[in-house]
């Protein structure tokens with residue numbers, strides 16, 4: 001992977017991180033953001049699932065980790081995101097990074113290797129809501145991690161590893177907290193307001 005150098009970094013107008021719990025509605029909101037703003041959506045989970053689908057040896061190792069609801073190694077996920085960003089760096093209007101950082105160290109490494117985010121969107125959802133949505137998604141998603149046992153583990157890990165990420169960026173004033181309890185459109189109007197505040 002060639003380095004995403006400073007010149008490239010400066011061209012990335014907006015790097016927006018979506019750091020929220022599983023089932024809070026990241027993927028759903030990202031689709032709407034892409035439709036309205038034309039940003040490039042990169043979901044760490046989608047990138048990882050694509051690797052799993054390829055049937056590669058690395059994909060098999062990743063599948064085993066994801067099925068248990070654990071985090072894959074930082075270098076793997078960061079390299080994938082960086083590679084995808086480099087591929088789009090010349091044409092993108094901005095990047096929407098969904099599902100990353102999931103722990104403080106991921107945020108620190110992203111800044112060292114890529115650059116600082118301009119906004120961190122945090123969709124705040126009750127544990128009960130996340131579980132309910134994930135169980136429903138599991139009826140049709142075919143995802144090996146949408147089951148009761150793995151959902152519980154993912155939520156525990158979210159509170160332990162991911163929530164501290166929000167405090168880490170709050171100190172810089174780039175966190176916008178979004179209430180997830182309303183309809184998809186109600187949540188989106190808060191997301192759009194946060195993005196518009198960047199201009």
Ligand SMILES: Nc1ncnc2c1ncn2[C@@H]1O[C@H](COP(=O)(O)OP(=O)(O)O)[C@@H](O)[C@H]1O
Nearest residue numbers: 022023024025026027028133137182183184187
């Ligand atoms: N505001 C909402 N109200 C009700 N259901 C929602 C809402 N947002 C998302 N969902 C549903 O909840 C599930 C999880 O949403 P998703 O976008 O996949 O979340 P995440 O990417 O954060 O895991 C999906 O089945 C989605 O259709």
Ligand SMILES: Nc1ncnc2c1ncn2[C@H]1C[C@H](O)[C@@H](COP(=O)(O)OP(=O)(O)O)O1
Nearest residue numbers: 022023044045066070071072077099100102
């Ligand atoms: N930034 C990251 N670091 C480590 N593992 C990650 C990761 N992003 C995703 N994964 C792995 C572990 C997650 O449980 C799994 C699914 O992630 P996801 O698709 O972002 O879930 P969701 O959108 O339901 O929150 O992939």
Ligand SMILES: [Mg+2]
Nearest residue numbers: 026027043045
């Ligand atoms: Mg998702």
